[in-house]
Amino acid sequence: MSKLLASLLLAATALTASAAERFPLADVRLGAGPFLDAQNRNRQYLMSLDPDKLLAPFQREAGLPLKAPSYGNWESHGLDGHIGGHYLSALALLYASTGDAMVKERLDYFVNELKKCQQANGNGYIGGIPEGAKAWQDIAKGAIKADNFTVNGKWVPWYNLHKTYAGLRDAYHYGGNQDARAMLVGMADWALKLTAALSDEQMQDMLRSEHGGMNEVLADVYELTGDxxxxxxxxxFSHQALLRPLEQGKDELTGMHANTQIPKAIGFERIAALGGDQQLHKAxxxxxxxxHDRRTVAIGGNSVREHFNDDKDFSSMINAVEGPETCNTYNMLRLSEMLFLRDPNVRYADYMERALFNHILSSQNPDTGGLVYFTPMRPNHYRVYSEVDNSMWCCVGSGIESQSKYGEFIYAHDKDALFVNLYASSTLEWHEKGVRITQTTRFPDADTSRLTIDGDGVFTVKLRYPGWVARVAMQVKVNGKPVKVDGKPGSYVNVTRHWRKGDRVDVTLPMRTTLERMPDQSNYYAVLRGPIVLAAKTQPFANEKLNVFAGDSGSQVPSGPVCPLEAAPMFVSDTRDFVKKFKPVKGEPMTFTAPGLIQGGGAAVLKLIxxxxxxxxxxxxxxxxxTPAxxxxxxxxxxxxxxxxIAEGAQTIDQVAPGEQQPESDHAFAGEGADAGVARGKHWRRASGWFSYVLNDRKLEAKILRLTFDGGDAGATFDVLVNGRQIATVTLEKNTQGFYAKDVAIPSELVNESLTVKFVAKPGAMAGRLYGLRLLR
Structure with a gap:
C-alpha cells in the first residue's frame, strides 16, 4: 500500500515538477505527545460508531434489507449517508497511521457492504440520499431546480455523494482495498452518464448548490485511470462563479458560505497539479x-455562522456564538498542503502548525473524543461536543478524518532533501534512503526537538525556521556541536552531510509571548506563546452547570445563555505594548498570569493556558x-x-437567518421561485412564488413573528401564513432606518409546537427580501 500511494503521488507531482512530495502516511508513526493522544481517542470514537447504522441509508436506497436502523440527526434528515463516506476515509487514514488490524477489518467490511449496494443499484451509483433516484433521473433529463443548498429538493446531493467518492478513493489509496478502486471508477462512470446531456449552463446552474470537492475527486479518478x-x-464540475473572480485577483468572498468554496479551490489546485489549466492554480x-491573510483568526479558523464575514469588519466574530467552523479548517489544511507540494514555502507550514495545534486539536473532547462544530470567539462563550449516537454533523465527519492523520505533514521530501515541517514526536521510515528518523520532543511544553538518524547516506535536512521565532534565535546542533543557522524566520535551515547511524540533530526554537490583534484591527487581542494560542477558563455565571454536549437534540450550536460583552474581563493598560505583563506560572508548563493587566470578570484567578x-x-x-482612562x-x-x-435574544424562541445554508436547512426551508443573496453584508431570501420555514415552539409561548427588512427595498407585497392560515399582508416601503424590524402578531389559536411560516408573493410581486425571522415570546 505504501508503494502504491508513493507511486501515485510521484506521478502526480512529476507532471508539474513539484518541489516536494509527501511521504506515505503509513511510513510515519506518531510518538508520545498531544497528536498521538488525540489519534488514540479518535480510534475509540470511530470504533464506537455502528457501521451497520451508517450503512443503512445506502442499503435502503439500493432496496436491500437493513442490518440496523439508520442513525438520526443529519443522517435521517436529508443528508443520509454523508457520515458513511467520511467514515471510510477516517478508517483508511487511521489504518495507514497505525497499521491496526481491527481498523482494517472494519474498513474492508464497510467497503464490501457498499459493494453490494452498488451491485443492487446496477448502474454504478452508491448513495443514501432519500428517494434520490427520481431526482437523479430528472437531472439527467435537464430538469434542474437548484439553489445554494438544494438540487431538485434534495439537500446538497453532490456534496453528500462527494463523501462517498472520497471515502472510496481513500479506502484504496490509504487502505489498500482493491474493490474500492473499481467501485470509485464505477461511480465516476455513473456521473459521466448522468451529466452527458447537460449543457455547460445547466451544469453551472446545478453547481450553485454546495457540491463538496467533486472536481477534485474526479481529477483523482483521471490520475488513477489516465482517461x-x-x-x-x-x-x-469547476464552479465558474467562484473561479472567474479569483483568476482576476478579485476578492468577492464576503457573505459566501465558506466551506462550500474551500473544496472548490482544492479542486482547482488538483486539476492544475495534474497538468490542467494553470490559471486554476493562480485562482x-x-x-x-x-x-489566510484577511479572513483567518488566531486559531487558524475562519467564518461566522458558516459564512465569510466582511474582511474589514470582524464585529460579527465577537458577537456571534457560531464562530469558526471546524470543517473549514480541515479543508484549508488540505489546500495548504497541496500548495506546499508545489511551492514548499514556510508560510504554508506555519499556517498548518497554527491550525493543527489551535483549532483541530482543540476541537476534540479529551475524555469522550467528541468533536466541535463551532468554536466561538465571543468572550465568555463555550463549545458543544458531539456524542457518538446523536450527532452526525459535517464537522464530525471531517473531524474523524483530521484526528486520524496527524502524521501526514510532519515530513516531506524532494529528492535528497528532507523537510521537517512540524516539531512533533514521530518516526519516519524513508525507504528510498534506507533511513529511519526519530523525532522526540515535548513541544509545545518545551522549545527543543531532537532528530536521531538510523541509517547511512548523504542528504539534506531542511529544518523549518518558524515565523514565530525571532531572528538569529533558532539554534541547531549536530552531535552536540553548534552549526551555523543559515536562514531567517519563514525559511528552512539546511543541514547537509553524510549521515551515519546515531547522528543527532538538536533544534532549539525559543518561544516568545506575542499579541495578535483581530484582523480588522479592532480593539480585541489574542495572546500567543510561540504558535500556541493561550486562553483562560471563565465562569461569568455563578454556580452555572454548563452542558457542553449535544444531548438529545443533537444541536451543534452552543446556544446556552450569552454573557454580556461588557461583563467580559479586559486588558487595561496605558500602552498597547503590554506583552511583558504576562508572567509564567512556576511548575505549570505553558501557563501564564497577567497581574494588573486583566481587570473585571474574576481577573485575580484567571490563568492563560x-x-x-x-x-x-x-x-x-x-x-x-x-486604556485606564x-x-x-x-x-x-x-x-x-x-x-x-441581549433582550431580543432572551425573548427569542427560535430564529432563522434567511439565505444562510445551515439555518435554512435546520428549519426545513421549502419554496418555489425562490432565490437568495447578500446585500450590505447580510443574507436575504425572496421568491416570485413562495418560501417557508418550520419554527419550533415546544413550550407553546409564541406571540410574535419579527421580520427584518432593508429600508432600501420597496414595492414587494406578500402574505404571511402560519400553519396554512394568512395572518398578515406586508408591503415593503422605503424606510430611512436602514435595516428595520416589523412585528406580526400570531393568533393564540395557531400556537403549536411546530409552526410553518410561509411567505407568498402577490401576483406580479415578490415575497421578500427577508433578512431575518424570529419567533418571540
Whole structure:
C-alpha cells in the first residue's frame, strides 16, 4: 500500500515538477505527545460508531434489507449517508497511521457492504440520499431546480455523494482495498452518464448548490485511470462563479458560505497539479492568500455562522456564538498542503502548525473524543461536543478524518532533501534512503526537538525556521556541536552531510509571548506563546452547570445563555505594548498570569493556558483592550450596544437567518421561485412564488413573528401564513432606518409546537427580501 500511494503521488507531482512530495502516511508513526493522544481517542470514537447504522441509508436506497436502523440527526434528515463516506476515509487514514488490524477489518467490511449496494443499484451509483433516484433521473433529463443548498429538493446531493467518492478513493489509496478502486471508477462512470446531456449552463446552474470537492475527486479518478474523460468532467464540475473572480485577483468572498468554496479551490489546485489549466492554480493560490491573510483568526479558523464575514469588519466574530467552523479548517489544511507540494514555502507550514495545534486539536473532547462544530470567539462563550449516537454533523465527519492523520505533514521530501515541517514526536521510515528518523520532543511544553538518524547516506535536512521565532534565535546542533543557522524566520535551515547511524540533530526554537490583534484591527487581542494560542477558563455565571454536549437534540450550536460583552474581563493598560505583563506560572508548563493587566470578570484567578487544553468551560480567546482612562466608558458603550441584542435574544424562541445554508436547512426551508443573496453584508431570501420555514415552539409561548427588512427595498407585497392560515399582508416601503424590524402578531389559536411560516408573493410581486425571522415570546 505504501508503494502504491508513493507511486501515485510521484506521478502526480512529476507532471508539474513539484518541489516536494509527501511521504506515505503509513511510513510515519506518531510518538508520545498531544497528536498521538488525540489519534488514540479518535480510534475509540470511530470504533464506537455502528457501521451497520451508517450503512443503512445506502442499503435502503439500493432496496436491500437493513442490518440496523439508520442513525438520526443529519443522517435521517436529508443528508443520509454523508457520515458513511467520511467514515471510510477516517478508517483508511487511521489504518495507514497505525497499521491496526481491527481498523482494517472494519474498513474492508464497510467497503464490501457498499459493494453490494452498488451491485443492487446496477448502474454504478452508491448513495443514501432519500428517494434520490427520481431526482437523479430528472437531472439527467435537464430538469434542474437548484439553489445554494438544494438540487431538485434534495439537500446538497453532490456534496453528500462527494463523501462517498472520497471515502472510496481513500479506502484504496490509504487502505489498500482493491474493490474500492473499481467501485470509485464505477461511480465516476455513473456521473459521466448522468451529466452527458447537460449543457455547460445547466451544469453551472446545478453547481450553485454546495457540491463538496467533486472536481477534485474526479481529477483523482483521471490520475488513477489516465482517461481524460474524467479530467474533462472534473473541469465541468469547476464552479465558474467562484473561479472567474479569483483568476482576476478579485476578492468577492464576503457573505459566501465558506466551506462550500474551500473544496472548490482544492479542486482547482488538483486539476492544475495534474497538468490542467494553470490559471486554476493562480485562482487557488489567490483564494488561499485571501482567506489566510484577511479572513483567518488566531486559531487558524475562519467564518461566522458558516459564512465569510466582511474582511474589514470582524464585529460579527465577537458577537456571534457560531464562530469558526471546524470543517473549514480541515479543508484549508488540505489546500495548504497541496500548495506546499508545489511551492514548499514556510508560510504554508506555519499556517498548518497554527491550525493543527489551535483549532483541530482543540476541537476534540479529551475524555469522550467528541468533536466541535463551532468554536466561538465571543468572550465568555463555550463549545458543544458531539456524542457518538446523536450527532452526525459535517464537522464530525471531517473531524474523524483530521484526528486520524496527524502524521501526514510532519515530513516531506524532494529528492535528497528532507523537510521537517512540524516539531512533533514521530518516526519516519524513508525507504528510498534506507533511513529511519526519530523525532522526540515535548513541544509545545518545551522549545527543543531532537532528530536521531538510523541509517547511512548523504542528504539534506531542511529544518523549518518558524515565523514565530525571532531572528538569529533558532539554534541547531549536530552531535552536540553548534552549526551555523543559515536562514531567517519563514525559511528552512539546511543541514547537509553524510549521515551515519546515531547522528543527532538538536533544534532549539525559543518561544516568545506575542499579541495578535483581530484582523480588522479592532480593539480585541489574542495572546500567543510561540504558535500556541493561550486562553483562560471563565465562569461569568455563578454556580452555572454548563452542558457542553449535544444531548438529545443533537444541536451543534452552543446556544446556552450569552454573557454580556461588557461583563467580559479586559486588558487595561496605558500602552498597547503590554506583552511583558504576562508572567509564567512556576511548575505549570505553558501557563501564564497577567497581574494588573486583566481587570473585571474574576481577573485575580484567571490563568492563560493553551487553548487546545481548555475544555468543558466558558473561555476567553480574544480580549477587549482599553486604556485606564477609557475603561469605564468602553464598558458603558459596550453595554448600551449589547442591551437590545441581549433582550431580543432572551425573548427569542427560535430564529432563522434567511439565505444562510445551515439555518435554512435546520428549519426545513421549502419554496418555489425562490432565490437568495447578500446585500450590505447580510443574507436575504425572496421568491416570485413562495418560501417557508418550520419554527419550533415546544413550550407553546409564541406571540410574535419579527421580520427584518432593508429600508432600501420597496414595492414587494406578500402574505404571511402560519400553519396554512394568512395572518398578515406586508408591503415593503422605503424606510430611512436602514435595516428595520416589523412585528406580526400570531393568533393564540395557531400556537403549536411546530409552526410553518410561509411567505407568498402577490401576483406580479415578490415575497421578500427577508433578512431575518424570529419567533418571540
Amino acid at each position: 481524460k474523460k474524467y479530467m474533462a468532467l472534473a473541469q465541468r 487557488a493560490e489567490f483564494f488561499w492568500r485571501t482567506v 493553551p487553548f487546545f487544553r481548555l475544555h468543558d468551560s466558558r473561555y476567553m480567546i480574544y480580549w477587549p483592550y482599553s 477609557n475603561a469605564q466608558a468602553t464598558r458603558e458603550a459596550t453595554a448600551k450596544a449589547e442591551a437590545e441584542r
